[in-house]
Amino acid sequence: MLEPAIHEAVRKELVAAIGESKVLWMKSDLLPYTKDTYRIRFEHEYKYFPDFVVLPESTSDVQSVVKIASSKKIPLIPKGGGSNRTGMLVPVYGGIVVDTIRMNRVIEVDVANLYVTVQTGITLKELEDRLAEHKLWLTQEQGSLRMATVGGSISTSGFSRRNHKYGTIADRVMSLEVVLADGSILRTGPKVLYTSTGYRLHQLFIGAEGTLGVITEATLRVEPIPEAREIVLAFYSDFWTAMAAAQRLLASGIGFSGAETYEASDMDELVAPKGLKALLYVMLDGTMGEVEAQVDSVKKLVAGTGGVLGAHDVALSFLTSYVEQWCGARALTGFEDVITCYVPMEHMREFYDKLWGDIGPRHGIEPLPGEKFSFDAGRYKMAGGRYWLPKGEHAWEKYQKVLREIAVLATRLGGSVQGCHGVGIQHRDNLDLEYSEVALETMRRVKDAFDPQNIMNPGKKLPERK
């Protein structure tokens, strides 16, 4: 935290620059900004207060704040919807949280060229609602879409369930406006999806977790709302049979939008035949004829892989409720964490055998019911799971060991520590598992070039130089 005299001076400067209604500094107001959904060490619960939260409404507001912070070397923590799980919003060195949620305007919808330009504080849900008025959609369907913002989603390189056909937000960014650490405004390039000119600077900000600048505007590729949308739900005896079906689906060339398989705990609610423990759902979008043909192909594939089709109305309501359950009712389950590792398909079994057969028992972690196995069968190859955190003496240390060992396992099998939740604090020291020192040093040099004073979300993303 800043010294009281400096704090007061900065407060006055911030208020003078952007207005009192956009600056928070009293502790009651700062509390929700002390952490995100990251599992912080219990005794650190109230340790990391920011000095200020600012609520800019425009790029020039952000610019004013960054200039003040830059002149005094005060850390800046850019914030979107606040739903991230790796601690990238924790103000470990105090500073100013730049909460972008009031920057929620749609600036331009270009129907002919299929793009939209927005202020980055708009939520994905709000953007989809606004695009629907033009019969367009962003195609991004992540669990947190009701609160995740465009900026946050870009900054964490967020997931989308329909990634197989439409990609993720990383594939949709055409151009960005970013306020850099010195207060200058960067436009990364023209509003085009492809160009062979210049360095594609916008790519640097995808998954940068606010460590390179504050993204204030984004131009994103959108698509026409498909004429037909369907979901096929199928039940299997166990996860591995469903997984084999998912592999067949991938190999079939069917242009599905997204598919996932997992061992579920709510099979009775889905009216699954007795004894079947796993499910596969496949989402299809396109023209009427295209989707009809794809549904037929998927149904044949289900029949040929030992699956039993779920009722159509159950499938539809399943999808609605599934989309709404992203946080997994953590308020009821208690302290848990999720696994979202990228694991190559051929090593999936080995990954889970080691996870639940070795790492789990050694550190006392157990999966939550129905959360032992899951697999995104699209482009992601994401192995998922949820577990209760270790309890008792040295629980935090055990938890850190669990994180490290899962990271070691995923990377040793040729995968990645995190498929979609970013690095934040949680995996900062695991990055050496998948990047060489040369790669990490190159990243640090990029960071130095953009942010020589290290004021942009310090302590996140990149491991310290040794």
Next chain:
Amino acid sequence: MDTEISEMIKVAEACVKCRCGCCKDECPMYSEILEETISPKGRNVLIRALVNGVLEPDERAVRIAYSCLLCRRDEFSCTAHLKNAEATETFRKYLVDRGLPYLPGHALMIKSLENYGNPWQEPKTARKRWAKDLRGRRVVPGKTGTLFYVGCTFALDQSLQEGPAALAHLMELAGEDFGLLLEDEVCCGSTVKRVGNSRLFEKLRKENEKRLRETGVKRIVTACSGCYKTLKQDYPGLGKDIEILHSTEYLSRLLASGRLKLKNTPLKATYHDPCHLGRHTEVYDPPRKILESIPGLKLTEMKNTREKSRCCGGGAGVKTAYPEVSMKAAVRRIIEAEKTGADVLVTTCPFCVQTLRTAAQSIGSRMEVLELSVLLDRAVVDKGGAR
């Protein structure tokens, strides 16, 4: 420890284990203010810190506590269905009990209730003004079957008095045996309970319950959703001895009995669920049934409807404390109603009518905001010209 307080702490503890922020989705206060603190999650984080002694309550804590409409919309976004509104109501009581001051508008309202028995600084006798033609309808203890409990806002706000007049007229047309307490009616206490004054609420509740029981009526009918919720849920045991009906439940029965005939009324309407009638007491179908029974009326639902309906912005003391935010929430609802193509926005709560009507006027909307009894009264066949 007080049960309510321990429940409040349980909610806060559960919420901070998650911190997902799903509650922010469609939260009418968060949507307008856009600060993490002004959301159920933000409040729960604060409650936990105060209870654990990490922070002392301050003026900002008061602002955070009272920046909630207690609308319960968040419970339908929260995967764990945490009872955040209940926790917030208790949080207000918690702050009041610790000597934190009321917001100025609330203090005035409380003073009025202490002095006049209503929150609107009107003399007790003003309660009967709307019922000039109904003086013969004074309830006769032991004889009258149904008490029409009007409520402070319907009785005292001149712009809303067509509501009780319409309902009384419909009751008369149907030949119902009903009576009124007129100037003897006492506030149900809803407004003070919502702002955390449990002492005054208990005083009002006891006084009111005694009076209601003394009438000997079999049923109480009220058109005010706030009174309905309060009598039904916050007066333990009263509902067991006396049937408590909202006017929409009651009117549905009258229509089903065939004692009210309706004429063709070509109209495009949409319906706004008041929070106290919808999410709090789960009366969703009766008002819709009434509207659908009106020949010629086309009912189109808004995007956010039934349990996912957005609050009008007028509840839980927010309109008094933060009128600008309240107005923004109401305008948002009017715009949503306009998108249905309806000419009339029908609702069944005096606060909703008041708030939404003002919002419609403020943006020059052509949307007419009507209380359901008023609309039904226009659609009813009245051969005798009872009025």
